[in-house]
Amino acid sequence: xxxxxxxxIISFILYLIYLYNKLHQHxxxxxxxxxxxxxxxxxKSDLADxxxxxxxxxxKHQSSTHEMAAKAVISVAxxxxxxxSPSLVLAQxxxxxxxxxxFAAFEKAQDFAxxxxxxxxxxxxxxxxxxxRYNVICLQFPANLFAILLGLNRCRIEVNHS
Numbered sequence: 001x002x003x004x005x006x007x008x009i010i011s012f013i014l015y016l017i018y019l020y021n022k023l024h025q026h027x028x029x030x031x032x033x034x035x036x037x038x039x040x041x042x043x044k045s046d047l048a049d050x051x052x053x054x055x056x057x058x059x060k061h062q063s064s065t066h067e068m069a070a071k072a073v074i075s076v077a078x079x080x081x082x083x084x085s086p087s088l089v090l091a092q093x094x095x096x097x098x099x100x101x102x103f104a105a106f107e108k109a110q111d112f113a114x115x116x117x118x119x120x121x122x123x124x125x126x127x128x129x130x131x132x133r134y135n136v137i138c139l140q141f142p143a144n145l146f147a148i149l150l151g152l153n154r155c156r157i158e159v160n161h162s
Contacts, residue, residue: 020146023146030130037123037124040123047077050112054105072097087110127158138152
């Protein structure tokens with residue numbers, strides 16, 4: 001009888017370790033995905049800096065008639081890091097100031113904006129899939145009790161990460 005109790009206790013401890021590892025295994029990729037999203041969002045700030053440099057180039061290369069376009073680029077640069085879709089902001093700027101499309105730096109900024117948006121969308125989609133898997137595990141018995149005991153909360157599903 002004593003052996004049975006010892007085996008039962010050891011089995012229970014091993015099962016708790018298994019549950020912890022399973023929860024941890026599903027939570028870590030979500031944290032990594034959040035870091036990737038944050039890095040992509042930081043790239044939006046880099047894009048804003050590039051646009052400010054572009055505005056300086058416009059002023060240097062063009063006459064005062066293009067000074068208004070340069071000011072518009074600076075204004076867009078300041079709001080682009082918080083804009084949900086930088087490529088749309090740049091497209092609108094290009095529509096208002098068609099001469100900007102002749103600058104290679106502006107075209108590069110537009111391409112960069114599309115790449116950033118694609119990375120953010122892809123990372124967000126992957127993160128939400130991982131979060132959903134993790135949340136399902138956190139809802140299953142007895143993992144839910146163990147998750148509560150360890151303070152492992154369910155992960156939120158992101159709609160937009162701007």
